[in-house]
Amino acid sequence: MDNKKSKKDLELSQRREFFKKTAALGVTALGGTTLLASQDDPAIMHHVPWGQKWGDPVTKNLYGIPSAYEHNNIRRTTKLLASGNYRASIAVTPIHESEGIITPNGLFFSRSHGGTAHVDPNEYRLMIHGLVKKPIVLTLKQLKRYPSITRTHFIECPANGGQEWRGPQFNSLQFAKGFMASAEWTGVYIKTILEDLGLKPEARWMLAEGSDNSEMGRSVPVEKVLDDAMIVWGQNGEALRPEQGYPVRLLLPGWEGNLCVKWLKRLEFASEPWYAKEETSKYTALKPDGKAIQHFYANEVNSTVVSPSPEIPWTDLKDGDVVEIEGLAWSGMGTITNVDLSFDGGKNYVKANLKGLVLPKSWTRWSYMHRYKKGEVLLLTSRSMDDAGYIQPSIDEEVSVMGVESVYHRNGIETWEVTAKGEVNHVQIRS
């Protein structure tokens, strides 16, 4: 306890240090590159109506909601997405409005095959059976008794950007890249449960099956299960939302979103995969030779410029303004190690800065400070790399391997054209 300080020490030292340090601070030399202080059109301070009346009581929303002024920050859908069935469809995340590496639960993208089920947590059961020594049926309370872990990971639909193999369909970041979102997940590693139940040596595959009307089923190699597969009940500090599989979903960090089965009811272990409906009719990647890639799981290294974007133009910038170009990078196979930014559609690149937390299989923010030249025309594109050794391909490189018939696993670099007026358009650069 020698190096520990008491509460009294703290109080005294806080006050002493405080006066000492503030007295010395005046000599600090500041100043540097001008960012904004040269504004030639200063805004005016004025009397504001909200300062002249009582605000709402704390009892108004005991579960809070966004400001009414944020009504445009919502998930969106369109007939061009998914199946055309308005229940079995997708609502995409407004990633142009995103900050940091957490997506609020209310904005987390949603995709289902039979609509959003509403599960009664008291009736909920999870069965784990097949090639395990001790099969079990768990209530939610029993499941939560296993030692929990919390990890930050993105979930991405493998169809993210999949409408655009032949060229841009959406002049929108939300629709072009919003089939993904990121959260802090809480649950239990399946390997922890398997230590308890005992996995039989001949087990090679796990079937995960949902309890909604689509009974979504996917086969998962046991290797992934024993690596980092989780059963999760918590998302950003509260229970999963209904659209995310309340009360329990599977999470396979970095792998296709459809594998992260929602409203999870059953895990079965076996020696062969199941070839269920959703892993034969869908979620396979058709190649130019007519064959399809079937066992294709991890979302590959990817990135996008978030600001500017079609939704966040530069039309209000003045000549010489300094502006932050910001983006996201992510890889289902590891940690982002580098992001490059190009102003000419991918001919030349500069190195961007990674910002904030850089975590495995997680969104990573990056940025680059740019001095805007009024009238300049740019072709902005980003390219990311991960610690598994992969680099995001050009569209040409990707199409040369995959053709344009696939829907899934598009991760070629995307380009925003910044026009002379500062508008931003989604374009495709081919050689």
Add this chain to the structure above:
Amino acid sequence: MDNKKSKKDLELSQRREFFKKTAALGVTALGGTTLLASQDDPAIMHHVPWGQKWGDPVTKNLYGIPSAYEHNNIRRTTKLLASGNYRASIAVTPIHESEGIITPNGLFFSRSHGGTAHVDPNEYRLMIHGLVKKPIVLTLKQLKRYPSITRTHFIECPANGGQEWRGPQFNSLQFAKGFMASAEWTGVYIKTILEDLGLKPEARWMLAEGSDNSEMGRSVPVEKVLDDAMIVWGQNGEALRPEQGYPVRLLLPGWEGNLCVKWLKRLEFASEPWYAKEETSKYTALKPDGKAIQHFYANEVNSTVVSPSPEIPWTDLKDGDVVEIEGLAWSGMGTITNVDLSFDGGKNYVKANLKGLVLPKSWTRWSYMHRYKKGEVLLLTSRSMDDAGYIQPSIDEEVSVMGVESVYHRNGIETWEVTAKGEVNHVQIRS
């Protein structure tokens, strides 16, 4: 580019590795300590109504809401808290339901001095003036042009637990410790703005003033401003909520919540503090000698057991069940380095495990696996330490310095009594 792999490499190697690794997996020996698999009252799988009908379409809630079954996971208030004025009051976070280190925005504790203001972001202005070379008035759009940063920090009201200097008032974790919450904040360091505006050498203090009807004003030493003070507009990936100061609040990581002025309208730099109403009538700590500590800012090292707690009893545990004791630790002065757990009210301690991300001035999760003995009576208490060298005091140690007349900065260890039936009560252990 030599060490980079192409998309084609990836596809091939993924498939090759996949088959190779899954073929080898069968030999992995599993098994270990039994956690749950010995359940003697297995739950039964049954037909569930939600699997037999269509779910909701994705368009139902384009900004999502929690499951209706989670209606009890809300902020709460009581007349015993704060001023008795239902507008200028506090609603506390249900931290017994918390997971990880993110609090959803809808559950982030709320305290205001004149109710929740509703600010029009188009009319919003921030003035920065006084001892700066280039005073400025910024619109929200202009403010957001500064290079942004994202950091995860808790905010805690210094009155957290302040009703209980004389002993427990609340048999509830939410009311005893819920005057705090944690989020991922996005904004700009004030030092970045000051590099642009130029701070004059004689500046020692910054006044932060809110634009709500209470015009909350607090003086902040310039030392803290130049260290890590932020102006924030983003909380957990979206705009601040109205209760948190939408569109802009001050964030002083680790310092009292009331200093993190909401609906921020003005920062003024001067050579002396202001001694504003809320830093003389309130937020000072009265000591036994009748004098009060005035410049007392950082929330000191603290911790609590979250599970079990009065809201999360052990009444359903059976003899021999293994259960995770989980808690939170936090310090406004640095990073948590250690948490100890006692089963006898603080006489003997064992070391708990820190879980997940351990970040400075941030909530830190900890846990300890315990084998429950039916009928055991426990006095559970936790004690945390930080890298600034502080250790959480006992109640006796704290009261010997501070007496019991203060409201603020209580961080003495708290005790939960686990009864023979598994009920959990808030008690106070004094020598």
